[in-house]
Amino acid sequence: MGVTIVENQPVERIKKIGKILDDKKTGTGLCPIHDFLNHFANKWSMLVVLNLGYAGKPRFSELKNMITGISQRMLTVTLRSLEEDGLVLRKLYAEIPPRAEYELTPLGKSLLDVMMSLGEWASKHEAEITKARKQFRKANNGLRKK
């Protein structure tokens, strides 16, 4: 029987990945996903997007309270970055005291869908990963250790 060929891996999938990876260079010389990750692969961006999707139009302090462990600075920086990328819309009301509202743009909402998939995956497989980590550490205890 066919040992390695195709296996249960659809050829179509391979093509898809190839497209993601190769895609006409972005001018930066990187594939789109790479370029995307450069800006977006940090733990706060995704959490902010998810929480914005959850909350609707939270104010700055509301958002800060929602996201466990985030500092004011990081929330500011992350929001600014997302705003710059066109994923988040910032509305500042010139009131006293000042008020700011944040919400996802349509582009941001489209990303939210993907983020949700990722979140659901994490939620679903979290236990598996934790288990794998323990096994790994047990198996390699004193082996690959320094």
Add this chain to the structure above:
Amino acid sequence: MGVTIVENQPVERIKKIGKILDDKKTGTGLCPIHDFLNHFANKWSMLVVLNLGYAGKPRFSELKNMITGISQRMLTVTLRSLEEDGLVLRKLYAEIPPRAEYELTPLGKSLLDVMMSLGEWASKHEAEITKARKQFRKANNGLRKK
């Protein structure tokens, strides 16, 4: 009229996100997605997973050549981390010269699906983001600048 309620945002989606965010704490006191991101939110992990999904069972050096810009060290570290999380399987053949093969575990393949969604999103919206960035910079030139 109901100003903020529901809007065009399905209630079901809100519930889903809430679940992702709140889920019974992971023991670390963080929601699953947060915990996941702590280990996984760096630019290399996702690229390695995607390339492994693409290549099948590449050797170390093959993988290194596939991923633009990654250093030997970072590839090693990333692979080790993924292996520890149970996403990647490493087969080392005791030959001369040595040979190592890497492949995704079933768990890793399930993540691949999600990564592909992310990759397709990035590929699809990359131009939009680039455009948004330029606009943002133009609009705020000398405004929010230092």
Add this chain to the structure above:
DNA sequence: CGGCATCCGAGGTGATACTG
């Protein structure tokens, strides 16, 4: 309240050299 500027330490990342 909603930021921004600054300082500073910890850790991520790369270059280089070495080993089995």
Add this chain to the structure above:
DNA sequence: CAGTATCACCTCGGATGCCG
């Protein structure tokens, strides 16, 4: 070939203080 080890950098991210 497939790593490990060491070092040096340099960005990330927290703490603090100030402003509109």
